[in-house]
Amino acid sequence: KAGVTQTPRYLIKTRGQQVTLSCSPISGHRSVSWYQQTPGQGLQFLFEYFSETQRNKGNFPGRFSGRQFSNSRSEMNVSTLELGDSALYLCASSPSGSRSGNTIYFGEGSWLTVV
Amino acid sequence: KNEVEQSPQNLTAQEGEFITINCSYSVGISALHWLQQHPGGGIVSLFMLSSGKKKHGRLIATINIQEKHSSLHITASHPRDSAVYICAVLSNTGNQFYFGTGTSLTVIP
Secondary structure, three states: OOOOEEEOOEEEEOOOOOEEEEEEOOOOOOEEEEEEEEOOOEEEEEEEEEOOEEEEEOOOOOOEEEEEOOOOOEEEEEOOOOHHHOEEEEEEEEOOOHHHOOOOEEOOOEEEEEO | OOOEEEEOOEEEEEOOOOEEEEEEEOOOEEEEEEEEEOOOOOEEEEEEEOOEEEEEOOEEEEEEOOOOEEEEEEOOOOHHHOEEEEEEEEEOOOOOEEEOOOEEEEEEO
16 A cells, blocks of 8 residues: 655755645545644644544744645645745545544655745 | 644664554544655555554554554564654544654664
8 A cells, every 4th residue: 555645855946936745645534734843843734634624723924825636635825935945745535634643654754944 | 832742853773672663643543654754755554453453564553542542663673674663643523644853763783
């Protein structure tokens, strides 16, 4: 069974640009969650999607958004990039999401550098 | 305010030693996860706990819901155990994950 796949793995963007990151969950998993990891703040929860609906959201500004498609693939978008958005963005999938206390499976992450 | 506190932040051990990493949290939870992160970023979920104790190979995780505390133990530590270990709790209000800052473990041969 293929794991969680994130693309792209590495990218460099300029301040003010926008970026879209993609996550393909494990086959059969309907929940996808996104996290930001920085040296200063550690891991922080961004949002969770389940069956194309955003179910939970962390404390991030509206520049951070996401969506989930009918095949459970998910994308997250960051608009008007700031230097502080430089981070490792991790995606995780689980069969039915956080509410059921499932084990979560992480992708390798997308390293975003904003210059 | 950190909802999840881990200790120690850094830990160096000799191969074969018994290791304990502690996690305390301040929110009500529905589950607690122990995560392992190797250099390069990949994260693996080691355990998901809502009560009691779980064991997987040389790893043991315990949780005390009343005391809001969990421990991760590694018996007979090995250099391949060198990684960052992160405690994450799923709050029972809002269903949001809160993460500890991680414990960086180095096991010396």
